[in-house]
Amino acid sequence: MTVLVRAQPLSRESFAAFGDVIExxxxxxxxxxxxxxxxxxxxxxxxVTAQSGxxxxxxxxxxxxxxxxxxxxxxxxxLSSQSxxxxxxxxxxxxxxxxxxxxADSAALHxxxxxxxxxxxxxxxxxxxxxLAIKQLSDFLVIDRTGPEEDCDEIEIADWDIKxxxxx
Amino acid sequence: MTVLVRAQPLSRESFAAFGDVIExxxxxxxxxxxxxxxxxxxxxxxxVTAQSGxxxxxxxxxxxxxxxxxxxxxxxxxLSSQSxxxxxxxxxxxxxxxxxxxxADSAALHxxxxxxxxxxxxxxxxxxxxxLAIKQLSDFLVIDRTGPEEDCDEIEIADWDIKxxxxx
Numbered sequence: 001m002t003v004l005v006r007a008q009p010l011s012r013e014s015f016a017a018f019g020d021v022i023e024x025x026x027x028x029x030x031x032x033x034x035x036x037x038x039x040x041x042x043x044x045x046x047x048v049t050a051q052s053g054x055x056x057x058x059x060x061x062x063x064x065x066x067x068x069x070x071x072x073x074x075x076x077x078x079l080s081s082q083s084x085x086x087x088x089x090x091x092x093x094x095x096x097x098x099x100x101x102x103x104a105d106s107a108a109l110h111x112x113x114x115x116x117x118x119x120x121x122x123x124x125x126x127x128x129x130x131x132l133a134i135k136q137l138s139d140f141l142v143i144d145r146t147g148p149e150e151d152c153d154e155i156e157i158a159d160w161d162i163k164x165x166x167x168x
Numbered sequence: 169m170t171v172l173v174r175a176q177p178l179s180r181e182s183f184a185a186f187g188d189v190i191e192x193x194x195x196x197x198x199x200x201x202x203x204x205x206x207x208x209x210x211x212x213x214x215x216v217t218a219q220s221g222x223x224x225x226x227x228x229x230x231x232x233x234x235x236x237x238x239x240x241x242x243x244x245x246x247l248s249s250q251s252x253x254x255x256x257x258x259x260x261x262x263x264x265x266x267x268x269x270x271x272a273d274s275a276a277l278h279x280x281x282x283x284x285x286x287x288x289x290x291x292x293x294x295x296x297x298x299x300l301a302i303k304q305l306s307d308f309l310v311i312d313r314t315g316p317e318e319d320c321d322e323i324e325i326a327d328w329d330i331k332x333x334x335x336x
Contacts, residue, residue, distance in 0.1 A: 024227050024307070029229070033299060039310075040228075055214045055217070058207055060200070060208075061197070061206045065204070085255070087257070130202075
């Protein structure tokens with residue numbers, strides 16, 4: 001039987017156990033460049049240099065999933081945070097589970113919807129679904145780690161038959 | 169007498185002496201997420217960990233300058249690259265001078281215009297003008313270094329009376 005998981009609006013508070021929300025809303029800032037700019041400083045705890053890792057910047061171009069979105073896989077990076085910031089100002093879904101043992105069932109999953117101006121930075125070890133663009137082909141700036149070894153654990157969940165619906 | 173500097177279209181080749189252009193155009197990619205996304209991997213040489221530095225992600229919100237833009241100041245960071253990626257898909261200007269001694273006059277300056285999908289990453293030591301948004305209030309994702317010491321040299325150039333014009 002299909003399990004429906006409801007995506008709630010992304011916020012710092014609701015996402016704190018899993019990572020950081022990268023956004024200016026309610027963030028402190030200070031003026032720079034002789035008044036021409038505001039700096040919202042240090043918005044996520046980047047954790048990308050363990051075991052000879054180096055910080056890496058990439059762009060992911062993600063195809064939109066049909067809504068409601070069917071979940072297929074959860075993954076985690078035990079050596080690195082991983083940050084995604086939308087470049088297309090388009091809402092997307094974020095599905096996570098707590099760091100630690102692999103999620104056992106749908107009750108372990110938490111779904112959020114970004115307003116399109118919010119990025120996320122998963123803490124090291126947070127289980128997360130691969131990118132879930134929903135509206136259009138969407139580019140994301142990604143900050144993660146390049147290191148000498150693979151750093152991705154995966155668990156297939158397609159047969160859990162979970163769909164994410166967006167709360168209105 | 170006002171000196172006019174012409175901004176040329178930003179490209180990897182023309183910008184190579186000063187830093188990296190962060191864009192998907194003509195970048196190689198590989199498929200990830202079971203075909204749902206393309207990864208344009210490792211688009212800039214981030215250099216942000218010297219002398220106990222840690223990588224930092226921030227958002228700069230920049231007011232648009234009147235065009236033609238009057239240049240006021242050049243700065244450099246001797247311990248770090250600094251990367252700017254537009255979040256508003258809006259063109260902006262980039263003005264740089266080679267790393268090394270401070271630029272002596274307008275002939276040392278090079279001006280570029282980003283198409284709004286192109287970010288830049290200044291190499292460590294590259295002289296650059298503070299952010300030059302030109303169309304509208306514009307947000308940029310910024311990746312740089314936080315460290316125990318200040319890392320910014322500045323030179324005032326307002327009295328050089330330089331304006332940047334955009335080549336059409």
